[in-house]
Amino acid sequence: MDDDLELRTFRVGEIRAELRELRIRDDLEGMLEGTPYLHRRFRILQLEKRLAKSQGLYVHDLDRIRADAAARVDTWLPRARVEARLSAPWLPDGVVEDGHTELSVVWFQQPGADPFGRLAEILRPLDWTALARFEADFD
Numbered sequence: 001m002d003d004d005l006e007l008r009t010f011r012v013g014e015i016r017a018e019l020r021e022l023r024i025r026d027d028l029e030g031m032l033e034g035t036p037y038l039h040r041r042f043r044i045l046q047l048e049k050r051l052a053k054s055q056g057l058y059v060h061d062l063d064r065i066r067a068d069a070a071a072r073v074d075t076w077l078p079r080a081r082v083e084a085r086l087s088a089p090w091l092p093d094g095v096v097e098d099g100h101t102e103l104s105v106v107w108f109q110q111p112g113a114d115p116f117g118r119l120a121e122i123l124r125p126l127d128w129t130a131l132a133r134f135e136a137d138f139d
Helices: 036-053 062-070 115-123
Strands: 009-012 015-026 057-059 080-088 099-109 133-136
Touching: 009 080, 009 115, 015 115, 036 057, 036 062, 080 115, 099 115
Parallel strands: 057 099
Antiparallel strands: 009 015, 015 080, 080 099, 099 133
8 A cells, every 4th residue: 555545543552543534723713802711711611512422532631721711821722723533443342343443632732833743642641442432333
């Protein structure tokens, strides 16, 4: 296979996962007014709502963002919101159907910073088996 067509592979604890999707968005797009505090509160509400609805989502530094909001920190979150979706062939114990596991990771970083290097740093200490969700394969 041509090297240009292979997916990027990342180590997540003991699991090797393939990057399936990476999106970078301007996190301030569409904001007409606000403050760093309100921006953090709004992001926390959005992210907590997503976390409550879905397994297989990890928000990097969410506790720090919460603490900054509680302290009413007056600096903006980094402007780029990045979301990566990864998959691995690892299956939880007891699963007998065909499928794979997936994990989505969300973090904030400065525009222009290397998202692949940052993703590798974030993933390395995580426990895939505790965070990922099972997705059945459909034939």
